[in-house]
Amino acid sequence: MTRVPEPVADAADIDPDLLDRYLQAIQGGDTTEEQRLRAASPALAAWTACLRGLDALASTVAADAAPIAAAEPIAGRRLGPFIVGDELGRGGMGVVYRARHEGLGRDVALKLLAAGVYATAEQRRRFIAEARLAARVRHPGIVAIHDAGELDGQLYFAMDLVAGDDLAARLRAGPLPPRVAATMIAAVARAVQHLHDAGILHRDLKPSNVLLDTAGVPHLADFGLARDASTEDAPTATGTVLGTPEYMAPEQAAGRVRGLDARTDVYGLGAILYTVLTGRPPFGGDSRVLVVMNVLEREPVPPRRLNPQVPGPLQKICLRCLEKDPARRYNSAAAVADDLEAWLRGDRIAPPGGGPLHRLGRILRRYPAAGFRLASILGTLAVVGTRMLGDPTTVGFYRPVAVGLGLWAACAGVCEWLGIRRLSLRQTGTAFVVTDAAFVTALLAIVGGAESPLVAAHPVLVSAAGLWLDRRLVRIAAAASLAGYAILLATSPTGFRWNVAAIVALLVVCAAAIADFQVGRLRRG
Numbered sequence: 001m002t003r004v005p006e007p008v009a010d011a012a013d014i015d016p017d018l019l020d021r022y023l024q025a026i027q028g029g030d031t032t033e034e035q036r037l038r039a040a041s042p043a044l045a046a047w048t049a050c051l052r053g054l055d056a057l058a059s060t061v062a063a064d065a066a067p068i069a070a071a072e073p074i075a076g077r078r079l080g081p082f083i084v085g086d087e088l089g090r091g092g093m094g095v096v097y098r099a100r101h102e103g104l105g106r107d108v109a110l111k112l113l114a115a116g117v118y119a120t121a122e123q124r125r126r127f128i129a130e131a132r133l134a135a136r137v138r139h140p141g142i143v144a145i146h147d148a149g150e151l152d153g154q155l156y157f158a159m160d161l162v163a164g165d166d167l168a169a170r171l172r173a174g175p176l177p178p179r180v181a182a183t184m185i186a187a188v189a190r191a192v193q194h195l196h197d198a199g200i201l202h203r204d205l206k207p208s209n210v211l212l213d214t215a216g217v218p219h220l221a222d223f224g225l226a227r228d229a230s231t232e233d234a235p236t237a238t239g240t241v242l243g244t245p246e247y248m249a250p251e252q253a254a255g256r257v258r259g260l261d262a263r264t265d266v267y268g269l270g271a272i273l274y275t276v277l278t279g280r281p282p283f284g285g286d287s288r289v290l291v292v293m294n295v296l297e298r299e300p301v302p303p304r305r306l307n308p309q310v311p312g313p314l315q316k317i318c319l320r321c322l323e324k325d326p327a328r329r330y331n332s333a334a335a336v337a338d339d340l341e342a343w344l345r346g347d348r349i350a351p352p353g354g355g356p357l358h359r360l361g362r363i364l365r366r367y368p369a370a371g372f373r374l375a376s377i378l379g380t381l382a383v384v385g386t387r388m389l390g391d392p393t394t395v396g397f398y399r400p401v402a403v404g405l406g407l408w409a410a411c412a413g414v415c416e417w418l419g420i421r422r423l424s425l426r427q428t429g430t431a432f433v434v435t436d437a438a439f440v441t442a443l444l445a446i447v448g449g450a451e452s453p454l455v456a457a458h459p460v461l462v463s464a465a466g467l468w469l470d471r472r473l474v475r476i477a478a479a480a481s482l483a484g485y486a487i488l489l490a491t492s493p494t495g496f497r498w499n500v501a502a503i504v505a506l507l508v509v510c511a512a513a514i515a516d517f518q519v520g521r522l523r524r525g
Helices: 009-013 016-028 031-040 044-065 121-135 167-173 178-197 262-278 288-297 312-321 333-345 356-366 368-390 392-421 425-446 453-468 471-491 498-524
Strands: 082-090 094-101 106-113 145-151 154-159 210-212 218-220
Touching: 082 106, 106 121, 121 145, 121 154, 167 210, 167 262, 178 218, 178 262, 178 312, 178 333, 262 312, 262 333, 312 333, 356 368, 368 392, 368 425, 392 425, 425 453, 425 471, 453 471, 453 498, 471 498
Parallel strands: none
Antiparallel strands: 082 094, 094 106, 106 154, 145 154, 210 218
């Protein structure tokens, strides 16, 4: 039996961010970084022993419980009328092999359950459901199923063999030309519409599920998450999130499985179109939780900002597919194909609906850091301006405040621009939280607010830093706010009361502790 070493007591005091970097170094094989971090924090040595023990235990368990398909070389084995060849690819539940049908003398793609005879009842149910749904449709743009069976407890089904690569592999070389992208996604949309006409939702549209033959013609594959839209009872419980977060519609990412309809797949088409135009999915993040939150809360950066070669009408089609509200998307995959084909013919594309408030909301979700700051600053400027107009004697007092607010707004715009063009997400966050603390401190100094209720802005800034979902930025915001408040106290011409100063400092520390704790919980999720 493999024994897992226990970490020493002080290993629990390791900074979580340091531990994250250490785990990434181990998983990435970066021995130099691994040794540097271990030297900086000796407590990591105990975790190293623990991880090595877990690896050994996992290997032992895998060896004891390996499915028959893994215990014996699968290549050359017979499954029904098929002789199994080389592996073509694998996903979360299945493995696909090239196989030869002896009787017909043709090659097929043979999909097997990765767990083999050790598959759970739920895995077997889902595998059979996938085969049945895929067998219901026949369309030149959909990979067809020809045969299915079971041998010695191993489930399998045979599909068309698409002699090419998938779209995800093709995109490693970069985005597609706009006309090629539009032609390809229009064909995929027609195939998706055929599924919808048969009462099937795909629910997992993404580049790796679009296979390209040698002529570059797309074929839709993988019905592992597909669902019969006509059934009352969804096989997945509400609140369960299945699929690839980068390509999920917001309602799917939120786990509202009973609210999914054709417009959910329309979102998936838009996400694929975005990827083939820009070379990256609409949303990303360094964890599944962060990606899901971005899908739910943010707007995608317009494709033309990432690839200036994208035509305006094609961008409009893409962004309409990616609307957060399903009611604002295309009603069907056929409508997406119609607009793409109209653009290819040179016809005019009808503009999407939505009034000024809707467009303003999209801008705020697309650029939340600068957007919400600008909204708050403009609101404050409106109050200051109203005050100056109502009482001209206050102009001298409020003029530097208005100038400071204007500079803060300009600085927020510059930080957002740098974040889009040059800086990483963490660098952008650092720029925002430090400049926020600096401007709040300067404005409070102008109005003589060392003990004013306005100093509550400092703990608010620390709490807002938690929206970046980075514990390091929360701590930087707390340090910057405390430093700014200390400067206010030191330069106050009338002095200060120590008890008030202690309360403000305590509020900043408490806000930082709460934000740090919540961000840690989310990132562990």
